[in-house]
Amino acid sequence: MNYSVFRCLTLISLPVFAASPRDEIASFNQKFRDATLQMDNAATMALWAEDGVTLLPGLAPIEGKKTIARWLDGVVAGLAGYRVTTQENDFHDIQISGDWASEWGATHQIVQPPDRKPVIETWGKILLVLHRDADGAWKIREEMWNAGVKPEPGR
């Protein structure tokens, strides 16, 4: 193969290497899951839009990235010795329209408290609205969660 043909093939192939919006959301979902699993607040907050809002059960809306970061630091500070051992987010119906996207999912979390206390296992549901920021990255504009039910065996 001479150089010019190789060059042509490279140019033709280039679009294959550009992530599709769907791939970008899949990558976002992986980061979102990993950040929770590792209780890495900086990594979690890197996924939030400046004007994001989280809507959590029994709380007033927490508005703005800085306010959410402060709240999250407080939560994790109160969980010294706790470890997230399982974090599964099974997202459905990913919809992308321009710079906006949405997806909902079933969540399953297992937390190991310190001193070999019994694990805390939680099933829930999540709904995310994402917005692509000026740098092209998908960020959380709205997050909502509530409790779900333990799936029946075989489902």
Added chain:
Amino acid sequence: MNYSVFRCLTLISLPVFAASPRDEIASFNQKFRDATLQMDNAATMALWAEDGVTLLPGLAPIEGKKTIARWLDGVVAGLAGYRVTTQENDFHDIQISGDWASEWGATHQIVQPPDRKPVIETWGKILLVLHRDADGAWKIREEMWNAGVKPEPGR
């Protein structure tokens, strides 16, 4: 004013009468609130997409308009004599991108049980993802709700 001038003015004015997507969402929100206030299940279900999903606290996801309608009929059948006397949905951050839209809000509901029992007052939060259907109407694709807190006086 001669006829041709009137005709020109009419043509120029026409776009004013076409609802903007933002007005359409406002109209959707009004219908959504009224249907809940009147406990009118048919009116509520007219606002749902065929493939809509509702994500309610403590329940598995309820998927599909027919399944949601059946569930809602069961809920209302169990509330004979109950009346919704207040339904306030204060929606924020309405975002529209093509045929998709999202909004979150604070909800406040007062329900009067039968036999002059004490009212049930609920503050909550809601997140909606809307999709414009083939007929151009906005329909609920995803709905999620969870409990909030009673606003402090003066807020």
